[in-house]
Amino acid sequence: MVQTLGVASHTAEFGFELRTCRWAELAWPPGAESESDGTAIVVARQLGTKRRRWDTIVLECDLEALRQRANFGLDRLDSDLLHVVRNAPAEWTYYRDALPHPGYPWRYVREAIHRADDRGILETRKNGNRIEIRRTWAYPDWVERIVAIENKPDLDASAARALGSQLEYDVAMGLADEVWVATEETGERVDPALFEDLPVAAGILALDPESLTADVSWYPRSLAVDEPGTRILERPDGGHRDDSAARFEYVDPATKAAKRLAIAERAYERGWRSFVDTMRPDCRHFELRARDPQQALPYCAAKGRCQTAAECSGSCSDFEPEPPVWRTRGWPIEGGPGKRSQRILEERRRRRRPGL
């Protein structure tokens, strides 16, 4: 159920993270006078690569291209599907003549062709025993920039040190165009001493989760996303007796570009309201509480506060299934309040994808 009530404190990182996502959706980029035309924002959370996951991701997109991306549906396109749709020809062509060699067996390409056909994003036909393909739409170049934000409501010296090495990894890799730390606005300036533990290339944002306003304490530098990145594999611990060298490897720009697009596709599909997918809205204590007409935060009536996604799982000792009587109206087609919560968040996610 959605209630317009005060929301529990945002000191919990999870609640703060959801407020950062909502603020980014409304106000990105920080410091801008007015909304820039021709640009649209897609916000997601908890995405990245195998080695590094970011709290909040902001995609700056070309608005028209983002509308065209909607032709391919809300679900993400994985790398096999992208290989097919990005290279699909405008005229009927034998698939092996149309597509560059993928670097893996062609049978996987055929599987991807059939999946794309099933999703209605590629046309296929048989010519003898050959499969011919033709594109339905050109895949647009919709992502302009990727911005990563780490949320640290209580940014103290030890949190800054811990974040420092993660942000150094991001700066050396250059997978995101910009990296930021969002910390809670306390009414005082962010202590400049904390900046010393963070790379100068990372921006610092002081966010007030109540009023959803933010001040820039430090502007970030744009990272070299089109150049080879350096992946830090291991670093010396820095002790007096530690003469060991850091271990690293280079990552070529093509690999980075493919990873960036894969992250963007996942962000497009998930958005940030997908937190409910991993929680238990079917629990009788699960509620959505809205502090403004558009942001619904999860609230646990048993705990009396905003619960984290990790707490709200099958192993929660307070879990109780919602009573069947809650579902009597329209059940099982409409489901109970839990289902309604999921639908509300799903509708909001779709509304943020122009063209869907």
Ligand code: SF4
């Ligand atoms: S009791 Fe546990 S499972 Fe139920 S809403 Fe609260 S945190 Fe989630």
